[in-house]
Amino acid sequence: MKVGTDGTVLGAWVDLAGARRILDIGTGTGLIALMLAQRSQGVNSAARSHLNSTPSATVTIDAVELDAAAYLQAQENVRRSPWADRIQVHHDSIQDYASRCSKTYELVVSNPPFFENVSKAQGEARTLARHTDSLSSTNLLQIATQLLHETGRLAAIYPCEAAQRFQEQAEAAGFWCSRKLAVKPTLTGATKRIAMELSKSKIPDRQDDVQQCLQEEIAIEVAPHQYTPEFIALIRDFYLKY
Secondary structure, X not given: OXXXXXXXXXXXXXXXXXXXXXXXXXXXXXXXXXXXXHHOOOOOOHHHXXXXXXXXXXXXXXXXXXXHHHHHHHHHHHHOOOOOOOEEEEEOOHHHHHXXXXXXXXXEEEOOOOEOOOOOOOOHHHHHHHEOOOOOHHHHHHHHXXXXXXXXXXXXXXEHXXXXXXXXXXXXXXXXXXXXXXXXXXXXOOOOEEXXXXXXXXXXXXXXXXXXXXXXXXXXXXXXXXXXXXXXXXXXHHOOOO
């Protein structure tokens, strides 16, 4: 589970506008943290100019990972990257990290575990990555409430049913959904994942509740291993073949 489609989509899609301090919860091997570091240094192709990449000098990223093996690999990946001076990897549970953290973030991002009340994956590392025991949606919202700046945003990706439950929980906790991306495996397939951005405060010029959440959709493949132009445009800066 070193590099997955969920993390790749979230890392490429999330809006970085105004984010100077970013927290990546459950960074795994550092995928999303590294993608955001790359984007925030101004790498911004014409096809993705709407994603508002930001200047590099002021953007710092804290990446928190509980699993020891993943943490060590994230450390190595960051050390070997061009952005080692802007990413700090922490070996900790996010709950313990949050209890000691004295700063706030403009963006909190997470590709969280999402399986509840189902058979556990074999192996502790895979269980931590896929099941909610170590990070429930309630935990994630509590931590975001604590660590986000008052104008900050929380971005996460979930399967459809879990995404709906998460959005309802978030709205009850005082967040509102500003952007959503429906991710379909194929052009004719059903939506399998939903990425969303949740804000602690409303955007001043969006007073109409019906139009507050910007709805987007992307399909990954036209046919097996044949990717849609929209998906290629989203991820091209991160794959050597594109």
